[in-house]
Amino acid sequence: MKANIGLIGLAVMGQNLVLNMNDHGFKVAVFNRTTSTVDEFLDGPAKDTQVIGTHSLEQLVDSLETPRIVMLMVKAGDVVDQYIDKLVPLLAAGDIIVDGGNSLFTDTNRRTAALKEQNINYIGTGVSGGEEGARHGPSIMPGGNRAAWPTVKPIFQAISAQVDGDPCCEWVGDNGAGHYVKMVHNGIEYGDMQLICEAYQLLSEGLSLSADDMQAIFSEWNQGELSSYLIEITANILAYKDEDGAPLVDKILDTAGQKGTGKWTGINALDLGIPLTLIGESVFARCLSAQKSERVKAAKVLPKATTTFSGDKQAMITAIRDALYAAKIISYAQGFRLMREASKEYSLSLNYGEIALMWRGGCIIRSQFLNDIKQAYNENPELENLLLADFFVAAMKQADEGWRKAVILGIELGIPTPAFSSALAYFDGYRTERLPANLLQAQRDYFGAHTYERTDKPRGEFFHTDWTGHGGKTASSTYTV
Numbered sequence: 001m002k003a004n005i006g007l008i009g010l011a012v013m014g015q016n017l018v019l020n021m022n023d024h025g026f027k028v029a030v031f032n033r034t035t036s037t038v039d040e041f042l043d044g045p046a047k048d049t050q051v052i053g054t055h056s057l058e059q060l061v062d063s064l065e066t067p068r069i070v071m072l073m074v075k076a077g078d079v080v081d082q083y084i085d086k087l088v089p090l091l092a093a094g095d096i097i098v099d100g101g102n103s104l105f106t107d108t109n110r111r112t113a114a115l116k117e118q119n120i121n122y123i124g125t126g127v128s129g130g131e132e133g134a135r136h137g138p139s140i141m142p143g144g145n146r147a148a149w150p151t152v153k154p155i156f157q158a159i160s161a162q163v164d165g166d167p168c169c170e171w172v173g174d175n176g177a178g179h180y181v182k183m184v185h186n187g188i189e190y191g192d193m194q195l196i197c198e199a200y201q202l203l204s205e206g207l208s209l210s211a212d213d214m215q216a217i218f219s220e221w222n223q224g225e226l227s228s229y230l231i232e233i234t235a236n237i238l239a240y241k242d243e244d245g246a247p248l249v250d251k252i253l254d255t256a257g258q259k260g261t262g263k264w265t266g267i268n269a270l271d272l273g274i275p276l277t278l279i280g281e282s283v284f285a286r287c288l289s290a291q292k293s294e295r296v297k298a299a300k301v302l303p304k305a306t307t308t309f310s311g312d313k314q315a316m317i318t319a320i321r322d323a324l325y326a327a328k329i330i331s332y333a334q335g336f337r338l339m340r341e342a343s344k345e346y347s348l349s350l351n352y353g354e355i356a357l358m359w360r361g362g363c364i365i366r367s368q369f370l371n372d373i374k375q376a377y378n379e380n381p382e383l384e385n386l387l388l389a390d391f392f393v394a395a396m397k398q399a400d401e402g403w404r405k406a407v408i409l410g411i412e413l414g415i416p417t418p419a420f421s422s423a424l425a426y427f428d429g430y431r432t433e434r435l436p437a438n439l440l441q442a443q444r445d446y447f448g449a450h451t452y453e454r455t456d457k458p459r460g461e462f463f464h465t466d467w468t469g470h471g472g473k474t475a476s477s478t479y480t481v
Helices: 012-023 035-043 057-062 078-090 105-116 130-136 146-159 177-206 211-221 229-239 261-272 277-289 292-301 313-345 352-358 369-379 390-413 418-430 437-448
Strands: 005-008 028-031 069-072 096-099 121-128 139-144
Touching: 005 012, 005 057, 012 028, 012 130, 012 146, 028 035, 028 057, 057 078, 069 078, 069 146, 078 096, 078 105, 096 105, 096 146, 105 121, 105 139, 105 177, 121 130, 121 146, 121 177, 139 146, 139 177, 139 352, 177 211, 177 229, 177 261, 177 277, 177 313, 177 390, 177 418, 211 229, 211 313, 261 277, 261 313, 277 313, 277 418, 313 352, 313 369, 313 390, 313 418, 352 369, 369 390, 390 418
Parallel strands: 005 028, 005 069, 069 096, 096 121
Antiparallel strands: 121 139
16 A cells, blocks of 8 residues: 655654654655665654655655655755755656745745646645644645645644644645745744743843742743743743753853744845834844853943842733733734735735634644634734734733833843834834824935825825925935835
8 A cells, every 4th residue: 555645854843744644544655865764763753653664765756646745844945946856757747745844935936836837736834833743733834736735635634733623724825825824923933932031031130030930920821811832831941940950941041043934024024014023123132142252241341230120029020921912912913914915915815814723723823812813803804903903902901001111121120122112112103193204204305305295185196395495306216115
């Protein structure tokens, strides 16, 4: 009996997806560039399963039922193209290549179109949940050539996380839609993690709380509106002790790594002219953390004032929780607003309620909060911004005062809160009827004749003023996002 699907790339995610598929009754053939890894996998985690090991791409393809499905779990970029080039001559019309890595959505657009011309169906799918999710049920976000979806759907929906009986996997859209949504997911993940880190620093440095104190706080927060995977693991991390009994988290160097998906999200937001301030600040916070040696020098040259918190600690803990919740709403509001613009710009036809459903389980940002987002889009599929939904209007009103107090605490004690602060600035800007961009436009027209619109004239009419009395009447062209 031939295999239902082939998988290339036996790193942690690949191995766990294979075992997950096997658990659900699917026969999987596997290949790895280092073929000894295949043997080690079959002698180890895949022992006594129906997984088929292969030592060449030809052998892998020959072991598959038709239409053949070959899933790539390899490093994004050139490696994906190299495998596609090697696979295409071995495949037949109607066969399917699936890229399950974190590929840039524009690469998926290109690959989908190129393979369609060769009668090969291509799927670019986001897979989120880390090794635990891959093993027991990830969130899967497929896009690409829709003709391939009916063939892979039974496998993907069977192995994905299930919430209230619904699989956290549904067709996202054509071309690079799946990888686009995964990119935004990862950007929001950057934001969530940074927000939690800022709350942690305000609690530890600002309120002088111990790791055990904070573990109890995060555990409590995980029982309410902040309930999520990242809050849960934060509590677990704070509880973990090193061999000497001290909290391990205190011994971890404060330099953060990144793989680029948060940066891609920020770059795309700039391309589309959508303010994605919180996620942008989260990316830059990681960049700043990497400048460890410079920060050590600066801490000596530019020492902080020795101000300490004095007041009601419990009230401030509540304020920090409110700040975390409100800023989290902003992060998702900005992310979904970006997807709304991308759906229009790239003709993705994204279903935002379904995306929230797919993110409710399996993935890194899974949380109770996503039920509220899904409900908001169920009530109004054309919702411009989550901040305009009744539920979130009430939530922001409730959290507003505490949010400001938490940001002020950071300012007073010299504790950086770039994500909390930028989210608050966005919130205040979004609900401000008249921003100072009128002066900005006057400045641009003064030095560059870039023109402006007037409040007493219809939108779309542009004017230029000779501000100095010796300028010309010719106006410059302008770039509008």
